Amino acid sequence: MAELLRHAWAIARKDLLLEFRTRTAILSAAVFTALVLVVFNFGRDPTAVPTLTIAPSILWVTFSFAGMVALNRAFQLELENQALDGLLLAPMSRYSLYLGKLAANLVFVAAVETIGLFLFALFFDVPIWRVLEPLVGVIALATVGFIAVGTLFSAMVIRTRFAELMLPVLLLPFLIPPLVWAVQATGALLAARPLSEVTGSLKLLAAYDIVFVALATFLFPATVEQ
Amino acid sequence: MLSAEGLTHAFGSPPVRALDGISFRLESGRTLAVFGPNGAGKTTLLKVLAGLIRPQAGHAHVQGGRRAIGWIGHQSHLYSHLTVRENLLFWASLYGVPEPQRGARADDLMQRLGLGDRATQPVAALSRGLVQRAAIARALVHEPGVLLLDEPFTGLDLAAAGEFRRLIAELARGGRAVVLATHNVDEGVELATEIAFLHRGRFVEVAPRGARGPAEIAAAYRRAVAGG
Numbered sequence: 001m002a003e004l005l006r007h008a009w010a011i012a013r014k015d016l017l018l019e020f021r022t023r024t025a026i027l028s029a030a031v032f033t034a035l036v037l038v039v040f041n042f043g044r045d046p047t048a049v050p051t052l053t054i055a056p057s058i059l060w061v062t063f064s065f066a067g068m069v070a071l072n073r074a075f076q077l078e079l080e081n082q083a084l085d086g087l088l089l090a091p092m093s094r095y096s097l098y099l100g101k102l103a104a105n106l107v108f109v110a111a112v113e114t115i116g117l118f119l120f121a122l123f124f125d126v127p128i129w130r131v132l133e134p135l136v137g138v139i140a141l142a143t144v145g146f147i148a149v150g151t152l153f154s155a156m157v158i159r160t161r162f163a164e165l166m167l168p169v170l171l172l173p174f175l176i177p178p179l180v181w182a183v184q185a186t187g188a189l190l191a192a193r194p195l196s197e198v199t200g201s202l203k204l205l206a207a208y209d210i211v212f213v214a215l216a217t218f219l220f221p222a223t224v225e226q
Numbered sequence: 227m228l229s230a231e232g233l234t235h236a237f238g239s240p241p242v243r244a245l246d247g248i249s250f251r252l253e254s255g256r257t258l259a260v261f262g263p264n265g266a267g268k269t270t271l272l273k274v275l276a277g278l279i280r281p282q283a284g285h286a287h288v289q290g291g292r293r294a295i296g297w298i299g300h301q302s303h304l305y306s307h308l309t310v311r312e313n314l315l316f317w318a319s320l321y322g323v324p325e326p327q328r329g330a331r332a333d334d335l336m337q338r339l340g341l342g343d344r345a346t347q348p349v350a351a352l353s354r355g356l357v358q359r360a361a362i363a364r365a366l367v368h369e370p371g372v373l374l375l376d377e378p379f380t381g382l383d384l385a386a387a388g389e390f391r392r393l394i395a396e397l398a399r400g401g402r403a404v405v406l407a408t409h410n411v412d413e414g415v416e417l418a419t420e421i422a423f424l425h426r427g428r429f430v431e432v433a434p435r436g437a438r439g440p441a442e443i444a445a446a447y448r449r450a451v452a453g454g
Contacts, residue, residue, distance in 0.1 A: 086303030
């Protein structure tokens, strides 16, 4: 177990170091996030539809597409110089590779979501600060499930043609349940509804995370075998 | 030491046999040169030996398992935006080199391979020859007992290829078992203690090199491939 985690940490650290060096994916995801929020901000009519009605959907559309950028890049960087073959040759469990990639993706997406949440509060003038803690909990739970499934599919499509197109096509059906629960929970929190109203969504998100992290970890070795 | 017994593997539908009953045994300190044209199954053979591909029949055994294998191919498996040293430390950590030894081992290899003054340069800034040296350092960072070389001379100029041959010979003399797969007889013949001709997934001939010279082996290869 210690070796599994040590290898996973080495993979995650390497991915984050590469991202820190190049900053290509984080910049494009951050710019994309800002662009979407700006477009939605200027495209909406607050007198026709109240901000709090559409804000949760806008937030989660932004997060899910920014997450796609992270997932697309996760295994893309292993194609250069066929580093993926090197990883598969190493005396390391395939589970370590998955967990390392998952950890790096979560850190990456968390960074983009932090920027996105700040811009969201700025542009839409929604009261996130008074519900920040539960809101961060909802975002964390939804993100873990989404990224767990996405990391698996990212590995699955990486050796196919049109990998960047295939990933959202495969992933979006699996995203619908956590996105629905996340939008509902976010809407309730922003509308200052009692916390008891979001408990159901939080439980469903937690259950989704447990099931899909376990399932994706279990299935991952089969996706990278040649 | 490594051995293979009846390795058979096919790809695609309808299946095309990439390996068809390959068997051999190679002791430490010996170098097997596998010559074959493009598509003969050389890379598949090495990937099966390395455990990257599970054969449909037969089995391969490498003494020491995956931890004992060093792979050098025409792709470096290096990350372009990491420095040479960072790459070596990363691969050392995956191969279980104890943390206190990683830095010293990486520095020693870089010195031996003439990369000492390139340690802090990103791989992207190196020439093809230097990248190949860095790839060699990566393959040796865990002190493997078996080296698998897949067309390792691709893209190297004459001087770099000669230097690389000298290094491989030195490593074999140091007690490693080396399998070298290439389509170019001239490139590998000097290193070989055993010769195998691979054609359409089969070993047409496997024999010690003996006293045969390069011209003789090249002629035997042409006959084997033409008649196989």
